[in-house]
Amino acid sequence: MEQIIIDGGQTRLQGEVTIEGAKNAVLPLLAATILAKDGQTTLRHVPILSDVFVMNDVVRGLGITVDFNQEQNEITVDATNFIDHTAPYEYVSRMRASIVVLGPILARCGEAVVSMPGGCSIGSRPIDLHLKGLEAMGAEITQFGGDITAKAAKLKGANIYLDFPSVGATQNLMMAATLAEGKTVIENAAREPEIVNLAVLLNKMGADVRGAGTETLTIIGVKRLHGAEHDVVQDRIEAGTFMVAAAMTSGDVLVKDAIWEHNRPLISKLLEMGVEVTEEAGGIRVRSTVQNLKPVSVKTLPHPGFPTDMQAQFTALMAVVKGESSMIETVFENRFQHLEEMRRMGLHTEILRDTALIHGGGNLQGAKVMSTDLRASAALILTGLVAQGQTTVTKLEHLDRGYYQFHEKLAGLGASIRREGGA
Template identity: 50%
Template sequence: MEKLIIKGGNKLEGNIAISGAKNAALPIVMASLIGEGRSFLDNIPRLRDIDNLVKILEALGAKVDYKGNSLDIDSDSVNLLEVPYKLARKMRASYYALGALLARYGQAATTLPGGCEIGSRPIDLHLKGFKALGAEVTIEHGLVEIKGENLKGAKIYLDYPSVGATLNIMMAAVKAEGKTIIENSAREPEIIDLANYLNVMGAKVKGAGTDIIRVEGVKKLKGTDYTIIPDRIEAGTYMMMAAITGSNLYIDKVLVEHVKPLIAKLKEMGVGVEEDIGGVRVIGNKNFKSVDVKTLPYPGFPTDMQAQFMALLTQAKGSSMVIETVFENRFGHADELKRMGADIKIDGRTAMVKYTPLSAASVKATDLRAGAALILAALVAEGETEIRDIYHIERGYEDIVNKLQGVGVDIKKVSE
């Protein structure tokens, strides 16, 4: 086991380059199974989740060459259509195998997936979409099996704009006969990125990024080269690190339109933000003010930035309110922040945050974004903070220790 040791009090200087988006890479890597032949995927982040996904592809029989930030995948050698239990339990994104394998081979199976414990995330909407396309779904002893040799296009209304369900149904529908319409679909940038990749492979997907996606089935898809978009959540995290420390930091390789909700909140707090084509500069100050925030599906404020934003609000002058509408159990970081002196009161899905100085403590990352929030708090805490269970952080932030050391943070990773 390893932990992070962070000494607070330093400002961040220079620039940080953003890696490829984890939440776009995961479904795109799995979608490579639909295309015949090889796909070469670039700007892939080096993360624990990607490592696990590569193991899944290899277990299914695909040939994978993972070098640097690129993946070369040959899907033609796939000979297993069930994700092994031990691999599926390690990551929630294993369920993307269902849509991809169903599209290519007409059947798929996986155990109910694992991942961060941030609340109930059932896959019922995924299964509803598969059934609408004509697939048979059975669930026994935690194993989900899907069979559908001759899928037909259908009109599918999602009761909630689920990102996972939208991605999975898109994949399943690309080779279904006729037209599929997904209504109330998620609009996240990662949806657009998958649609673009599928289209380059030969699919006919229109409307990605809106609440209605139309998919016209085609006979086959062919593997291709593709570059993943930058990670908006990583970008937002470093933007908030600059804000909480009152630093002047340039975040490079950012698609500014993807972080507009955060930029709006930072400006409302009195934090300076300058945008350009290649990235964004955050010009912090020590007297930023409190604001209220409510998480919503895109283009609202992202739930994946809520924990980090709560850490930022502990240093905002005044009282703030955080409302979490996406997941019912996403305040696990609050107790850890309170160990560092934060004044946070939780009532259901609402948190009240008041300004208070923070001091170093021994804390643990309860999930991926909670770990990032603790790093934010450690940057301004008096003393030396110890963060344990950092494997959560390494699921979503590539080379975070070296990136932060490069801009002046006193941080090191040590063995327990």
Template identity: 50%
Template sequence: MDRIRIVGGNHLEGRIPISGAKNAALPLMIASLLTDDTLTLENVPHLADVEQLIRILGNHGVDYSVNGRRESQNEGYSRTINFTARNIVDTTAPYELVSKMRASFWVIGPLLARMGEAKVSLPGGCAIGTRPVDLFIEGLQALGADIDVDSGYILSKAKNRLRGNRYVFPKVSVGATHVLMMAATLARGETVLENAAREPEVVNLAECLIAMGAKIDGAGTSTITIEGVDALSGARHRVIPDRIETGTYAMAVAMAGGDVLLEGARADLLQGALDVLAQTGTEIIPVNSGIRVRRNGSGISPVDVTTEPFPGFPTDLQAQFMGLMTMAKGKSRITETIFENRFMHVQELARLGAHITLAGQTAIVEGVSKLKGAPVMATDLRASVSLVIAGLAAEGETVVNRVYHLDRGFERLEEKLSGCGATIERLSS
């Protein structure tokens, strides 16, 4: 099993290209199930989760082909991929596939809308909480689906197509918004989704569906209206730059110090997080080619944050921000309101010398003057990269184990950081 070795103490200087967003690419790939034409997606990141979803879609009969890579970038960076679901050969998503990646559960919406049926395994729990699928089920039932749960599978049918309806999400859910919006594109009549997620990834999916012929209004607001159509066509669409990767590298620069251009990054996708980062004493400078991030070696100011749905501070940057706050000059409070069990990185940061105490959903971080490298264990995707951020500033050597978590969401992380002067390398078992 691979590990990542970091020797801390180097400032970061240079450029880091920001990849396509994993959280946008996955629902866009699943949208290919809605049409028998080809959906071409540009800027698809080369990640373990993307490769796994390609295999899952192949199980349903989706063909794919890869067209090269982005200009002026090395082999392995974001690609253009063509997806063609001309013939759906299987409407079952089995447990052995769904259990490996929760987002694969989202195929239930397009399969039900296009084929009138879907049998999809319940995804089960994960490292950061149970993340139940009740909103998906209730929403699809509101669109006229008949749903039963049997032996760990959701059996769904829609005789004579799904029917448009009004559905109010009891709480904001990005995944459920993706699924119901996709399902509603082929439903009869109008669907109104209220208290919908406003995340940029939802907007990116809506723009793709519109390019395919869907009639959608209001994406990016809390009310989305979809007028169902009889069929969707193929399209060509670009995956937005990854706002979580952007925020992660911005926090890495804030932690280590330096001056880095995040090429291709868009400030509008994570303004709430950038505003918080600016309060730490880090300079955030949007430029035509991306976002420039600078910290000149002055101390890191402590800032309190609470995770919130977009446009608030994203839960997917909570662990990274905690890594940064471990060396702030004072006390900060980080409150997690989106997922339970998302503080498992605390004990690993403590191995590096961090002072963190937990009080329910809040972590109280008392900044220290220095961290010391140590062997640490990644527990999930975002927690693992928080350890990398801490390791960049820690004295001596930090070795992060279980880096397969990182490979799920960060494209060539060690290559991008080493290109800016970090001493970081992958150790293969």
């Protein structure tokens, strides 16, 4: 069993760190390549993550050629030949995010069969908004034997209001609408930077998508899309994780090429806490003295609110700040599991439904802990940096879904950390 071992308590992170392309951006970008009947699509700055390999397999399972050049961090996709309309269960079942192939397959083929995604350790993540939107565009949806089947000889433009600004539903419906007849308007759309990045690629492919990054998306359907070249946007969650790591270790770290606007919700809370955050030509610099930091209250919300994907890491920072902080989780109903593991390290916390009260500044001790999800794994490792003694973190398959060489990057900043047990 692989594990990360941290000798903590004296770590002060210093230096520069390079951030990968965003996992949450590249997965829908790969789904979008399904739409290109002409020419190849090349994605650059692709992160080498287990989720990316799974999505590559999903796309290959449709009969599409996918070439991942890991040395160059590039993926080239050729979808010009006939493609299968059924996404193989063996791949789709391994990752919930693969549901975003439903819209592109339906738009390209007139029919799509995709396995129903299963449960998730951080919440149920229903896909009803995806299906309602496709039905509004004229699709006939049936569910049987664990599969979702969508049929529409030709999708029609429609006015769609999302009850919740779901990122996945926005992506699925935006891609489906690119080949629909007429105009589609999606109101209360997700506004994340990853949505903007997807819209940029679609427009390069010949689509007409307007309003990305705002609450209202307008898509004018076209008859055909072609391949294009595109850069995956930087991973704001990885960048944010290293910002928090610098803050909680009284560090001085330059997060190279980090985008201030993408990280503004996090930065505002760091500044409120008393962390020094400055924008430089080379990126964003974070400096901190933990003893001078103040407790804060945080509430996760869809973008441009505080990101739920930074909740676990930020609670690790709260754990070292003297006084009572609070974290309210409004996006997922089961995302405080990491706090149970952090209790093993001496954290004093109370969980009241969607609110966690963090009594920070106490004496944290190293312990053996287990990752419960992707962001929890990062939070436990960060806590290990400041806990006295040795911390061992297991279940690293969660970490590998969203962080590339995480322990090596921390070691490069001065952490005493190693990974053991691999082949």
